[in-house]
């Protein structure tokens with residue numbers, strides 16, 4: 001099995017507005033199987049556009065102007081993401097890649113029990129499963145993300161923000177994807193809850209072997225959770241290295257500027273959750 005899960009080559013995205021915005025410029029990167037890759041950079045540098053673009057989730061006026069995305073499936077098949085038709089792409093997105101959006105916890109349906117919402121994922125994407133199998137999976141998922149199966153009949157408003165975000169992570173985990181893309185998944189939560197959830201994500205990816213692309217402008221947080229970090233500036237990746245290297249020996253001028261803009265990095269480094 002290839003050690004590279006996802007290979008992005010020369011990827012560019014332009015927002016076709018007046019004047020056009022070159023949001024992502026000739027980005028190339030390899031994502032290793034099982035790694036957490038942090039994508040850092042200040043607001044507007046193109047993180048979200050890149051992450052959405054490689055899953056072809058962008059809508060007009062966004063135009064992908066160059067690049068290829070190759071997904072080395074666990075089955076051994078190499079999937080050229082650009083060649084998938086709409087239906088294949090829909091399936092690919094659920095089966096191989098899942099996404100946790102910023103503020104996703106507010107995307108839960110307020111009038112449907114969380115267990116039911118998780119069950120729906122299996123009903124739609126695993127129609128061969130019967131009710132008993134679905135319920136067993138849902139309970140296991142709720143245990144895995146430490147919500148607890150006893151909450152299966154809870155409504156979203158009965159849970160804290162952190163718990164709701166864990167439910168969203170359970171949903172993203174449901175079909176056992178090989179890649180999870182997380183866009184500021186914990187930004188709205190308080191620091192302790194955030195840390196607990198990060199610890200959990202790190203542990204789950206060890207258990208299941210999926211890779212994570214973790215997007216945030218919070219570089220200190222990325223230093224704690226990521227194996228490698230890509231620093232983006234104005235649509236380009238200016239530096240990509242292990243978290244240790246970025247922290248101890250940043251080579252790019254902009255990386256140094258970014259590091260120095262976080263006062264909490266100038267003191268003691270937090271406990272690594274990896």
Ligand SMILES: Nc1ncnc2c1ncn2[C@@H]1O[C@H](COP(=O)(O)OP(=O)(O)OP(=O)(O)O)[C@@H](O)[C@H]1O
Pocket residue numbers: 015017021023041042043044045046047048049050060061062217
């Ligand atoms: N629909 C759009 N139309 C025009 N320009 C856009 C559109 N969406 C994003 N952009 C521009 O593309 C650039 C990259 O935006 P993007 O949202 O990818 O950055 P980001 O790093 O994810 O920022 P943030 O951390 O604030 O989410 C920015 O200059 C932004 O203004």
